[in-house]
Amino acid sequence: MKQWAGADEKQNFRDFKEDFSLESFANCTGFNPIEIYAYCIGRCINNMENGVFLKYFLSYPIKYEKHQAEKIRESFERGLKKSLPRHVFGDEKTAKMFKVELRASEPCAYAISALKSYGFFKSEKLDKPVYYGVFDFGGGTTDFDFGKWEKSANPKFLYKMTHFSSGGDKYLGGENLLELLAFEAYAKNFQELKAKDIVIAKPNYDRIDTQRFGSFMQNSREACLNLQAIASTLRPFLEKLDANIIEAIEENEEFSIEGFEKDFKTMLFDRNGVETECDLKIDCKELLSLLKDKIDDGVANFFAGFSRVMAENIDDQCRAFHIFLGGNASRSVLVKQAFENAKEKQLKDYNQKTSKDDFTFILYEPLGTEASDKQILELIGEDVSNTPAYLKPTCKTGVAFGLLESRDKAKGIEMPSISANPVFKYDLGIEIEGKFHAKIHRDSLKPNEYQIFQTKEEWGGFDELEIRYSDKALANTNTLNIQDTQMISIALEEVEEVDVKVCCVDSKSIKVGLFKDGQLIYESEVEKL
Template sequence: VSISQVWDNLDYLTTRLPKIDVLRFSDVDQGMWEFYVPEALKHKYQKITSEQFYRERNPALDIQHANVAIDFGTSSTVVAIRQNGRDELLRIGMQAKDFHKDELTDQQYENPTILEFIDLQSFLKDWKSEAYRPLVNWDNIHCAHEARASLRNHGSNSHVVSSIFARLKQWALRDEKQAQVRIRDQKKHEYQLDALHELNPVKGQSIELNNNYPEIDPIEIYAWFLGMNINWRARGIFLNYYLTFPVEYPNDVKAKILASFRRGLQRSLPESLIYDERFTEFSVDELASEPAAFAAAALQRLEIEPVDGGVSYAVFDFGGGTTDFDYGFYRTPTDDEYDEGWDHVIEHFGSSGDKFLGGENLLENLAYLVFQANSSECRKKNISFTKPLDATAFAGSELLIAQTQAAYTNTTLMMSKLRPLWEKGELDLSSEGLEKFQLIDKNGELVDCNIEIKQVDLIAFLEQRIQSGLKEFFIALRKAFMEHAKKMPDVVHILLAGNSSRSRIVLGLLGRLEDERSQVLHELLLSELAEIFGDEFPELEIHLPLDADPSNPYAATAKTGVALGLLRLCPGETLKVVNHATLANTDSPFQYFVGAFRRDQFQTAIQRGQNYDEWVELGRPLNGVFVMGYTTSSKAAIENSLKRGEIVLSERSIRLSGHTQGQKVFAKVISPNQIEICTATSLSELQNDLSSNIQILDFK
């Protein structure tokens, strides 16, 4: 058998990229990276003789002078490359036959952030066999498009559902206890994931798979698949990668994700490249926030030109996991900035968001509502399910809500059934609204269940929840411009980002649809906006979510805009970004409103975006206890708008020691999710170190 016949399946086996052409093995302008052995690696390989000639190729010859932008999203990830002034989007996890199709869709560039574990033990054996480009078998693990197709085509098969890990980004946010998720592959082998931790490769050095190396890190594996597709032999090798993150992600979480991407992307490079001096150029860095990157792409595609005073804009980035808000000005550079080489400037401030308003979170809530409405059937059949983080337990739910693999699988099965309601606005139901499901009981057995789905109630929930999210967006908009510019602009361009912003409910609320129900929703939102803005109601220029351009497959859309916008912000580009949050603090902005209660009304003392290390009085303790309230809801910016007990408002009873009569509780921000509190009689005593009851409170 010729060597070319053995090796031609190399890329197809691991990632389902096209098989290697025969000419690649011998053509004077091509050759194989795998056949090139630098002096430092010659001890590792044995030379063999062959009757046929095969050409080696130094991978350093294929290094491209280009930046790679990665928008690592909750539901999908977009990879964009800028080379010679032109942008390109990549498709990841496609089947080889898809590369030969003439028809391309913009959805193909939205690579699902998902892994499917078919044979975990076989995969891990291959994964740990060598550090660089290990010869894993695609038949043991799928990613992206093919993994999502498996979920959607076999969404009623509990064995398939339990093998699919679709919450990589959400898992990264969890602490040590919450992150202990169990994966079960389709061979019924189980593996428990430990929490994500920061393990950076040493710059310029080879990765060593020793005992300290994570056995399985889903984000590293996903990044490796991205890297194998980016650094494909028909495309070349790339060394400079940039990631963007949601506004509220704290530095420690971003550092862990970046470390996983550094390992995964580095492991996708040919091993011989590690010994070339140019390998020191390899970098994976954070660059800008997601909404700022989207604004950079959207303003360009909408042909909105900067002006001296600044064009006012607001980004409503409605994604799969969260919704980010961002506000700013798109302006011409000052004389000094122009002399430095900048052509235009995005100046943004007041970044905030709704961390539970996301397409996947809404689906999880819909599934929870269906199970709640069918609680008697669940009790009878011994069925459990999960509770979304932003939902409340209902009466009698103690034995129904669980954090088990069976409960998670049941919730995922229900979400799969309800997905068309979210994505298309309706479900295919029987006339009685009854659906038969095979769910997993607490003994791990499949049980037939009759589940009633009340579509009208679910749509009403979606309308109320999205209306609430938009209200918070406009409250935060007013607060951002009033604090930064001291007045409301005459016109604000509303930029809708994220695929969830295409929802008919969103467009109806914003007055962009003309059907009767949409008009009712729009009138409801207008009445709330009148209360928010009063006499300072700006003109709102609503821009529809960016659609694909048939003449340009790489044009920015509502989803791909973040990655393409990030390319405009890479080092060397002439668009400057001024982020006022990072100017004030080294970490991400504080994400909560914190305060106390008077007459059961929440009184805000610490605002979202509060500067770090500034002591603020929260209130007075009573009988040695201080009841503190906190929320991420923008409604807290309006006085007396939140009542004690509302679902968006959390509280904590803090027990204080010693004699607290006459003392006050003070707090200061120390991280995006933490405050430090203490008691003192006055701010001056506190500043003279005369304080007690010092505690650090974590809001994760």
């Protein structure tokens, strides 16, 4: 539902009976799944045993714009209202108490939980600002958030949270990685599966070669079920990896994972819908290498975002950067290994740039894990290992606990509000020697304010302009492979001796203008990226 709400596009679905279309969230006026979801939650929460609750706080994905987050709030408000007894709104005083409020972005809310759990609510830890980053590695996406935590100068508040920037990878998620592993397992066994006419669907990941298997790659029901069937069999491999198993795989030694076999039988569908038993062989070393590469890329993007934050926002007195791991997928040992490996290179690079030999990165375990409990005990001397689950934030429920902590109260938290202005989501650039070179950074683009893309000396007077774009943090480093970007061609008039400029219309749309002697002489149609 979050993906549908954030995409603002019409989508097709299939339920147990038939196919149906769902309007984009922005244009959804009839059937609204988020409203129904809120109604179901309300029915579970409000009953004769628990009583009736009238105040609700919502988090929202960091990449949502104000109108998207507000529509989610309105959908929840309508759904929750319908779940409550009618007499609640029959009393004017009680009706006024009902409230559904947007409080914080998801990584922001998780950061509050992590900061509290690891002792940063204590005054002795706030003699100087705490600079932090959240690596929220979930099932569908990975979100980054960078900010500052400090004492508030406002007497109404005790703490202040400042948001610097955000980013992420819209494909790097636990469930998406599982689909990618299933796709590679299909590739490993393609000749045998081809002989049985077994088809496969495209996994939800970028840079997938749609021609790899020709007509055997489909979007049919059978192909989707096959992808999920193989993914289900590989789930224990993804979720139960530990350091010993990883070492055994890399050294070609024997290992065992509960619920997983390297060679297994499974039932798959051919293109005609006939179910067939298939034997699959898994190359664990190849799959492990694929996992490590994707997670390493995600961590590299996180540190690219950090480098930009350091350059623009962090003062010279800062000697530590705190990294909080969030999301269920962050519990994987591969994530910690990726960060430990990347930290050394980042420290070396940062020390060379700033001459800060005493700078350090501090990595915090995902909340709710045994490793986190141990780290909390070491850092602040509190044993939380026996805390009841309903009182203890985890890497998943930390968002909810953070939301509660962010509520309006005496000596609370001075919070950033969701921006009313859309933040453009892509860096725009060109290809040079197989790498992406940014010409316009996403932060500099403002609605209807033109920025130079190519000067008249660079422009060849062509009838179209190719623009490469990327939402990855590495896009501003000139090291991102061009295959990891997307491209759009925009039709123009053939005019020489002009400056080519670009402006954004909203967070995902641009238009191009040709300027001669500072005057706009041609403007393209609005193009959505």
